[in-house]
Amino acid sequence: MINSPIEEIKNRLDIVEVVGSYLKLTKTGANYRALCPFHSEKKPSFFVSPSRQLWRCFGCGLGGDIFAFIKQIEGVEFGDALRLLANRAGVELKQQDPQLKTERKRLYEICELATCFFERQLEASRVGQEVKKYLLDRKINEESIKRWRLGYAPNSWRGLSDFLVAKGYRREEVERAGLAIKSPKAGTYYDRFRGRIIFPVFDLNSQAVGFGGRIFEPTRKQDQGEAIPEEIAVAKEIEEQNIAKYINSPATLLYDKSRILYGLDKAKVAIRKKEVCLLVEGYTDVIMVFQAGYENVVATSGTALTPYHLRILKRYTENLMAAFDMDTAGNSATKRGTDLAQAAGFNIKVVVMPQEMDPADIVSRDPKEWERLVEAAKSILEFYFETTFSRFDPMTIEGKKQIAKILLPVIKMIPNKIEQTYWLEELTKRLKVREEDLELEMKKTKVETITETKEEVVPPIVQKSRKQLLEERLLALVMHAPENLSLLDDKEVSCFSSPCYQIFTHFKEAQAVKANSINFPPELNDLANYLFLLAEAEDFNSLDVKEELQASLKEFKILLAKNRLDELSKQLKTAEAEDNKEKIEALFREFNLCSQSLSNLEKD
DSSP: OOOSHHHHHHHHOOHHHHHHTTSOOEEETTEEEEOOTTSOOSSOOEEEETTTTEEEETTTOOEESHHHHHHHHHTOOHHHHHHHHHHHHTOOOOTTOGGGOOHHHHHHHHHHHHHHHHHHHHHHSHHHHHHHHHHHHTTOOHHHHHHTTOEEEOSSSSHHHHHHHHTTOOHHHHHHTTSEEEOTTTOOEEESOOSEEEEEEEOTTSOEEEEEEEEOGGGTTSOOOOOOHHHHTTHHHHHHHHOSSEEEOOOOSSOOTTTOEETHHHHHHHHHHHTOEEEESSHHHHHHHHHTTOOSEEEESSSOOOHHHHHHHTTTOSEEEEOSOOOTTSOSHHHHHHHHHHHTTOEEEEOOOOTTOOHHHHHHHOHHHHHHHHHTOEEHHHHHHHHHHHHSOTTSHHHHHHHHHHHHHHHHTOSOHHHHHHHHHHHHHHHTOOHHHHHHHHHHOOOOOOOOOTTOOOOOOOOOOHHHHHHHHHHHHHHHOGGGGGGSOHHHHTTSOHHHHHHHHHHHHHHHTTOSSOOOOGGGHHHHHHHHHHHHHTTGGGSOHHHHHHHHHHHHHHHHHHHHHHHHHHHHHHHHHHTOHHHHHHHHHHHHHHHHHHHHHHHO
8 A cells, every 4th residue: 555655656657668758768678777866987887777776887886766766867956856756756845844835846836926926927018019920920939838838027126026025925035036136235135037038948957946037128128116224225236237238047956057958858858769969059940940940959058068968868868969150260268168068978069050140040931951051960060170171271381280279189189999099090181281280289189088076976986995896796696596595505695794784684585485575674774776687787697606605715725725725825914013922923824824725726
């Protein structure tokens, strides 16, 4: 009988589906595997078990159930993970549950209410109707307006803030959600977004976490309503805030532009299906390209690609198609992000667009033209070669130097050596210089590598001793094939660490009575699940388990003998220092016996 929301959620949701909405899973036997999203790796060590409804990374050591995965991948506490999965499973949670009333939850509520407020203003207000007409004239259709939940922020001091306060939220909370600003002069709060078209920014679970606001010119000179003295004091700084064409939410507990990709919540399925992600620069670009049928499109939120963005994208694809201005001079933040992606092993293509046009302009003018440009996308190296050679004369010494200065760092970042050699040879041919000279110059070139951001907490790789690894392998082997239990005798098992010894004891007892299931004590469940998953991940079905067990057992005995010899050597030094002849003699006898035993083991 299901008697808790946690059990009901687990009953309704499948871990493969949940994890698969974040990572590209590959079936391997009865399980699934992927590159771990929590640490950098080239060989997949992240496993998901449908039968056990558990996941585990054998590289960094993290693992658990769907709640543990959501906590880790979303960076949230248990209460927020519970709420996210409850929404997904359609399970109603009791609102009075104090565990759920976190600050994050209140900020989510504020952002959702603000989104509804902006949507209502777009539909119901006079100026909102003008904004809607403007959007429709830009060929953003009704369906897209609703899908992306576009809205309008009225040109008033506290329209949104007063609405949220009336709903029971404090002005300080509205500020912490990034929707209000506190004036240092007057000490009062006013709305951050005023007289702007609003683009809500959503996280991977389609929850509003931030906002982008585009100025709507017809409202700039309109009366802002009756001003009160404290607002007059901040009028100048408010106007300064509103001059920019676009403004975005500041960093909050929910929103960090270096970690958010606009549209990814709607694009992630299409990215996996098409095995490529289209990268554009603006909110409108995403909406128009998506509307044109290219649903695998995302944009950064007012920043270049960051290492964290790349880690998120790598969950879904290793193929990127950039449709924005590419500055080959190497000074732009855009190129820096592209360079980081190249260094991270992404395959990158560039959609070469007409000058001074962005994807939204092209789709608006002719969707077929956009289709042709996407089909004609060039590899990043082809693009760099073409644009660089078009800017400099390769027949002059100065031209050769400039071309090499731009292209050698790009070539050096190619992780695949075969591809790197190809492009180096291509540069050699086109510059008509010796390849050795270019190789020498390339060695001098410094390239930027991906580093984790300071805010990002990356779990340390679990460092286990050889003894621990062998204990776990022996247990996994007998748990996979219990008929080999007798090969492990009490002498070796008694040397196991306490948790592994207890696991073995419980498992052996269950086998003796032929129990269908084993009830491990709660403190051993995590280790037991790890060992069962280890047995499945290692694919012991393809091995001679008995032979593998004997080989691992022999290695374990050798390790025990070597450890004992080291211990005896230390004891002998102490006994000699104390001039304890009786103890020295006894230790020498044991040392010789242990040495002989080790010699026999190594001969077999």
